[in-house]
Amino acid sequence: MVNFKSKRSKENTVFEVTEAEELLPFLLQSFNNRSRNSVKSLLTRGQVYVNERAQTQHNYGLKPGDKVMIRWVTTLPKETGITVIYEDEDVLIIDKPSGLLTIATDKERERTAYHQLTTYIKNQDARQRLFIVHRLDKETSGVMMFAKSMRAKERMQNEWRERVTKRTYIALVEGRVSQKQGTITSWLQETKTHRMYSSKKTGDGQKAITHYKVLRTSGHYSLLEVHLETGRKNQIRVHMQEMGHPIVGDKLYGAKTKAIGRLGLHAAVLAFKHPKTNQIKSFESPVPEVFFKPFKGR
Structure with missing residues (x-):
């Protein structure tokens, strides 16, 4: 089931969470065209933000209404x-x-x-x-x-x-x-x-x-x-x-x-x-x- 809404610009991709879930599984579902290592590297490099705060924990708990942003730059x-x-x-x-x-x-x-x-x-x-x-x-x-x-x-x-x-x-x-x-x-x-x-x-x-x-x-x-x-x-x-x-x-x-x-x-x-x-x-x-x-x- 799709558990997010997304909006993209040249610099960022923003997802709105609609169901409670941990951060890494959420990202893997959001980017199902990328390898697991590639998605994990987004966290490692500090490109993932939850509600405008950088987040690197794989098991960080998301709740409905949270905004997850990927900074591509x-x-x-x-x-x-x-x-x-x-x-x-x-x-x-x-x-x-x-x-x-x-x-x-x-x-x-x-x-x-x-x-x-x-x-x-x-x-x-x-x-x-x-x-x-x-x-x-x-x-x-x-x-x-x-x-x-x-x-x-x-x-x-x-x-x-x-x-x-x-x-x-x-x-x-x-x-x-x-x-x-x-x-x-x-x-x-x-x-x-x-x-x-x-x-x-x-x-x-x-x-x-x-x-x-x-x-x-x-x-x-x-x-x-x-x-x-x-x-x-x-x-x-x-x-x-x-x-x-x-x-x-x-x-x-x-x-x-x-x-x-x-x-x-x-x-x-x-x-x-x-x-x-x-x-x-x-x-x-x-x-x-x-x-x-x-x-x-x-």
């Missing part, structure tokens, strides 16, 4: 800089800081989002695995997705164009962009030194389409909202250079300034059809305050 150890925005049996959504690699390189094996998150989920369940779905450049911050099963990974990657309904970036670029909105279409290729370049010749590489809208301008900088229709490597960075307005701090693609001390690119929104439920999930990461620094007082 959790933070890994501070030194990682990663915030877990959402997690279920199939996907893990994070807010990645600037300066953190997605996966290992020859020079760096451990200080990566993948390594830190693998440790995080194995602390919940030693059998759990993590899979790369897509990547963000080291210096790009914002919303990023990982898969927790091979099936979810393959479905998201194989059906990426159909499943991802929105990808929005915020880009701080050099110069005053005069055209308020526009679309850049080209074909991208990669050099032997792994630098991407753009060609206007049809079929000369992978087709890349980027839409942009100007949010703010000053004499020297512009803040753009950028929507990706395709997701090629370094696509936004290459297209901004091609437009004559390289991203601030992006020396590789023509930038001459370091106005904010980092790359001026942030993944602000990711919306997609869930690989199992097909429900639309949408997640946001606030634009770093430093992106507005060049416009202060204007």
Whole structure:
């Protein structure tokens, strides 16, 4: 028998208890699509609140009218800089800081989002695995997705164009962009030194389409909202250079300034059809305050 009513937001799920029961059995029934260990880990990590007070006891007694809240926004150890925005049996959504690699390189094996998150989920369940779905450049911050099963990974990657309904970036670029909105279409290729370049010749590489809208301008900088229709490597960075307005701090693609001390690119929104439920999930990461620094007082 269903013994609760639920209400969900991006950050929390709230259940109203309608029958007396202990907390762990209540959670197992409420989340019957998750493993027992996964549900118990919600208690262990302090994500379960009863009547707005954190509760970790498995046998805590619930009574009708109690409100049980699950806080999905959790933070890994501070030194990682990663915030877990959402997690279920199939996907893990994070807010990645600037300066953190997605996966290992020859020079760096451990200080990566993948390594830190693998440790995080194995602390919940030693059998759990993590899979790369897509990547963000080291210096790009914002919303990023990982898969927790091979099936979810393959479905998201194989059906990426159909499943991802929105990808929005915020880009701080050099110069005053005069055209308020526009679309850049080209074909991208990669050099032997792994630098991407753009060609206007049809079929000369992978087709890349980027839409942009100007949010703010000053004499020297512009803040753009950028929507990706395709997701090629370094696509936004290459297209901004091609437009004559390289991203601030992006020396590789023509930038001459370091106005904010980092790359001026942030993944602000990711919306997609869930690989199992097909429900639309949408997640946001606030634009770093430093992106507005060049416009202060204007």
